[in-house]
Amino acid sequence: MVGTFYKVRYKGPGGNQVEESGFLTQDEAIDRLTNTYKAKKASPANRARSERIEKCGQMRLREYTALWRAGQRHLAAASLSHLDSLLQHHVFPALATRRMSAFDHNVVDGFIRTMERNGVGLAAQSNAYDKLKSILLDAVRSGTPGGDRRWQGSESGLCSGQSPRQPSRHGTCNGTIGDPPAR
Incomplete structure (x- = not known):
């Protein structure tokens, strides 16, 4: 199969979608995605957020x-x-x-x-x-x-502007925190 290349798509650092092509094998494409994922997880912003979540969650x-x-x-x-x-x-x-x-x-x-x-x-x-x-x-x-x-x-x-016994004023918060239980 001459001319068949694999493409990968992922979210870049700015949140935009990035597409890369030209991988000859599926394994090369998977390796590229794996390396991108590891680099993203190792970034300082994600580490700081993870530490905050772990600290505050406990x-x-x-x-x-x-x-x-x-x-x-x-x-x-x-x-x-x-x-x-x-x-x-x-x-x-x-x-x-x-x-x-x-x-x-x-x-x-x-x-x-x-x-x-x-x-x-x-x-x-x-x-x-x-x-x-x-x-x-x-x-x-x-x-x-x-x-x-x-x-x-x-x-x-949590429905904004909603108290425990008040129905939702926006009509979009059915069954969420703040809605009175059905009796």
């Missing part, structure tokens, strides 16, 4: 929240006081010792159900949920929960 919610709270410089003193109160009275008693890599929609749903069972008012449920959502979304954006996307849907399963 953190407890209380530890991660302390880091997250330090970054909330835009909050006024009264807002920080309200945040601390929500964390101490609602979020930490239920979730403080849970590892960040162990969160999923079932954990958050269980948190909401526990608040309901304990007779927490709807406003406090909504506020506590919103703060937990903010913390978890920050963790997802930084790649923390195991580096995967276990929360599906908009913004990794």
Whole structure:
């Protein structure tokens, strides 16, 4: 077979698709892809992200929240006081010792159900949920929960602008964190 060459396609460093051709055998093409993959995995950015995921994924919610709270410089003193109160009275008693890599929609749903069972008012449920959502979304954006996307849907399963007992205002978040359970 004269003139038959193998092509390989992969994502380049900038995220663009790269195509290379001219490989005489399939083994040469596979070797090229393997070398490209190894070089990409060894890059400093991927190593730093992997280290951050491993470090933060093993953190407890209380530890991660302390880091997250330090970054909330835009909050006024009264807002920080309200945040601390929500964390101490609602979020930490239920979730403080849970590892960040162990969160999923079932954990958050269980948190909401526990608040309901304990007779927490709807406003406090909504506020506590919103703060937990903010913390978890920050963790997802930084790649923390195991580096995967276990929360599906908009913004990794947490519907923006949605409280525990409010239906989705956007109509796109069916069955994700924040939707009331079907009864």
